[in-house]
Amino acid sequence: MNTSTKHNNLTAIVSFEGSLAKLYSCLQALDTWIMQIIVVLPEDREIEKKIASKFNVLLCYQKSSTTKAKWESGLNQTNTPWVLLIRSNEIVTGQLRQAITEKIKTSVGKTHKYLLPLTMVFLKKRLKYPLDWNNSQASHLAHTSKVINDVNQQGKHETLGGELVRYGGDTISECAHSVIQKAEERADSLAQHKTHFSTTSFLLRALISPIKVFIRIYILKKGFKEGFEGITFAICDAHAELLGYLRYHELYVRGGKLLYDNLPSLKSILIIKLRDIGDNILCTPLIRNLKQQLPNVSISVLTWSYSIPVFEKNPHIDNFFVLPKNPSTLNIRKLQNKLNTINFDLIMSTHSGGLASKILSKIKSPNKINNFYRGRNKIFTVLTNESDYYRSSIERDLDCIRSLGLKAKNTYTEIFLTSDEITWARKTMESKGIDFTKKITLIHPTAAVSIREWPLEKFKQLIRSLNNKTTIQPIVICTELEYSKVKVLLDDIPDLVVFNKITVRQMIAIIHECDLVIDNDSSPSHVATAFGVPTIVLFSQAIKKIFRPYHQEKDQHFIFYNDVDCRECELTECDDRICLDFSPDEVYDRAVKMLSPEIK
Structure with missing residues (x-):
């Protein structure tokens, strides 16, 4: 048959x-016999080819x-009628x-849609009764002036003569695939x-x-008269109904898709980060990405009172x-009452x-999103994926927006200072005798817990070596x-500025305002990296990949690290501290190298 006999007033739309x-x-x-055929399919280039x-x-x-939808x-x-x-x-x-062919030659009357008589082939057998999936959209011929939904509305629709043969699954395995679909x-x-x-x-x-679905198929639609095929179809349809509800909850509720579809309606978000200063700095990429992608949302942050300074002046945060650190029951109750008045x-x-x-x-x-680093996740409506144990803190925090269907665009940390604060630092340092023609090297010799502290005696030796360099x-x-x-560091260097x-x-x-920061595993080194200040970290027993997610060259963040067997000991005190067994000389050499290649 040549193309001249094809009908140009009819388009076939085929749902893959x-x-x-x-x-x-x-x-x-x-x-x-049809001039225009449209196949609607998922984005699969192999099928397309x-x-x-x-x-x-x-x-x-x-x-x-x-x-x-297809x-x-x-x-x-x-554009055909x-x-x-x-x-x-x-x-x-x-x-x-x-x-x-005969119907599309006639003028359009009151009836705009015509059902196609269905014959079902299921498990390789032609069925007497046309069993169809629950709430399945009927295949039909329609005039394009009418919408699809009308086929499901009450009232009789004319059925054309002939036969539309639908081939269901040939095997139980194919039926299982159809159930999932x-x-x-x-x-x-x-x-x-x-x-x-x-x-x-x-x-x-x-x-x-x-x-209800099983009763409808097996009893009302006479599936019981089809024997094995009838009971199989009824069970498959009932399973599809149950799995449909479970899939809805998995994908749309705890999977976040329902929330993602309604993101434009969000007005206020609260981020809870009850952590120390360094961990809060690692949370800043989450806050920035959230604000960039939801610019009209008000973002509030809850954290420890001593950690809040790293969030101050942040343009992405609206409320604190x-x-x-050790709140009383009354503190907690007052906070909860206050937060409940806001309707996040x-x-x-x-x-x-x-x-x-x-x-x-x-x-x-x-x-609610409740991102657990360790232990069983609970108290959530939207689930974050269970993360690789050694995944970085930044990436774990960003999982909170990924669970909403958003993508993290960048991962750098940031802190914001005013020009007045920078001027104060400069003037204060100059008043203390700081010479900005030299390379200013800031040393932080303490940490929150003693197991993270490189011995003070070694710091003393390091400072003495640095002080001997005129530059x-x-x-x-x-x-x-x-x-x-x-x-005690002043014993050998009385004029050391502290x-x-x-x-x-x-x-x-x-x-x-510094050129280099040398720190234990503590917050000043996180601050320095947020500003792009070169940093040396004397790392102790914690997990480097989680809490130091920086690139050595790109971020100029060098970590002295000993991979000892007792790492991750979770102790706060230790008499041995072999994880911190670095010599002052090797730290000095690294400092000189990072400050300037010209310094010898």
Whole structure:
């Protein structure tokens, strides 16, 4: 048959249902008499190449798994008055073709849609009763002035003569594949209704609906008269219904897709980060990425009161909430009451532990993300993936936005200072005798716990060596409480400048003006890296990949590290500290190298 006998007022829209061989058969039955054929399929380039090599058809893509969505996508590509909407596993027989040909020659009357008489082949057997999947969209001929949904509305639709043969699964294995596919469709359908189920309602629906489906297929549709094929089809359809509910919860609820589809409606987000200063600095990429992708959302942060300075002046943060490090029950209750007045749309606890989870459980919010580094994740509505144990803190925090379907665009840390703070640091350092013509090397000889502290005697030797270089000026920083321990460094170098009576923000500003920071596994080195200041870290027993996710060359962040057998001991004190067995000479050599290649 030549192309002149093809009908140019009719387009066939074929929803790809997964079998390439059955699609070929479907297209062969249509190609001889329909001018325009559109195949709607997922974005699969291999399938596209195979189809294009055999048939002259138009391809379009639809991510949704539902047949209805695929047909609607195809309708957007056609301009003919009539469309034939079928599946790729269906064959239009000769008599049905004749009935369609006659119908599209007539003028459009009250009836705009015509159902196609279905014959089902299932498990290689032609069925007497046309068993069809629950809520399945019927294949039909339609005039394009009518919408697809009308086929599901009450009322009678004319059925054409002839036969549309649908080939279901040939084996139990293929049936199982179809069950998964139909479950995906039903999950998508539930999501399209935008219904928020309570836990009880969801469980009842998931249990009762499959029973109804089984009764409908096996009893009402006379599946019991089809024997083995009938009971198999009824069980498969009931399973697809149950799995559809489970898939909906997996993908749309705890998988975050439902929240992702509603991200534009979010107004306020709370990030809980009850961690020390260094961990909070590692959280700044999350905050920035969140604000960049949701610019109209108000972002609040809850952290320890002493850690809040690293977030101050951050343009991505709108509000702060704090707790003391060891809060009383009254502190916690007051905070919870305050937070519950705000009605956060989403709460992210990025590094959860006992207290963070307790607070999260008491704050009212429809959406909660609780990212556990260790232990069983709980108290969440949207799940973050269980992470590789040695994955970096930055990446773990960014998993919170990935669970919303967003992508992390960058991972650098950042701290913000005002020009006044920088000016204060510069003037204060000059008033203390700091010579900015030299390479200013800041040394932080303490840490939160003693097991992380390189011996002070070694620091003393290192400072003495640095001080002997006319081009280097070492300075020391510590808290006022730590000064009693640090002042022994003045024994050999009485004119050594020690900054101890300063705030956290002032400490940050001083680091900003330095050329190199040498630190234990502590916060000043994180501050330095956020500013791009070269850094040397004397790393102790913690996990480097998690808490030091920096690149040695790109971030100028060098880590002295001994991979000892007792690493990850979780002790706070140790008399041995072999993990910190670095000599002052090797640290000095590294410092000189990082300060300037010209310094000898």
